Amino acid sequence: MRTPHPTPTSQPLPFESDHAAAPTPEPAMALTPAAIAAFDALVHELHPDAARVDATRLQRLAAWLSAMPTEQARAVVDERLQRLQELRGMLADPDWDCDEAMRARLAKLFAYIENDDGLIPDRMPLLGLLDDVLLIELAWPAFAEEAEDYRDFCAYREVSHPDGNGAELRAAWVRERLDEIALLQQRVRIHDYHYAPAFHAAESPFRVT
Structure with missing residues (x-):
């Protein structure tokens, strides 16, 4: 059984839930096996204990997001992108000392997010950012402890001056x-x-x- 792991928000994406029992939806996007394998490899390079990414899980997640009201779906995406901005701030802060291994992992994460033609092209309405937020979600345990420490450091710096x-x-x-x-x-x-x-x-x- 997979043990609970940190997630970027209090409401995790339903990526692994009911994977075996849920019916497979009609494909919401065209995904090649090679592209999925490359994405999965990046996820596990950042966080080796992450869940495996496959076409069925991706299509179910896409169907879940597409079924939401637009405003709610946008909030799911924006909450995770906000955590990405916190990581960018942490890396750029001259008062914080990310080690080289952490900097390398963050660089790989940012490089993927900045690429408009990842697993799912960003130009695709709503679902175009699904691979970005899924990468943040699955790789988050690799950054969670450092991000939490940095958040606490910022609070200390702001209050204590x-x-x-x-x-x-x-x-x-x-x-x-x-x-x-x-x-x-x-x-x-x-x-x-x-x-x-x-x-x-x-x-x-x-x-x-």
Whole structure:
């Protein structure tokens, strides 16, 4: 059984659900096996544990999106593209230090999104962005932890207004978060600590004479 993994929004795309039982819809788009295989290879280059991409799953996802009211379908797409913009901001932020492996994965993700002729051409109404948002969805676990840390760092930087260069800001952010963890642990220890051992009523520690 596949374990739950981070998704870019609180409502995951129904890409894997009822895959075996659901009827296969009429094809909504022309997809070649070679193009699907290339897309699947990119997904797994970014996140090796992602679900496999095949024609049936893609057609079912396309049918699901097409059946939505236009405004709702647009929101599904836009929510995931917004997370992409957050990744772009993270990569461009001089105060944040993405390592080279993360930069390489992000570069591959951005290169695909910027290509108008991917698995599904962008010029196709609504469904033209389906492959882009699916790539963001399936590859998200590779970026989720870094994106969450960066979001927290930005919140700290905005509220605390610390001085210093990028390395100094990150160090201050880490210290503050470690201090918060230490304080939480101390409160837990105090809550669990018994100042006197518990005794049964028949074993009172005090003697009345």
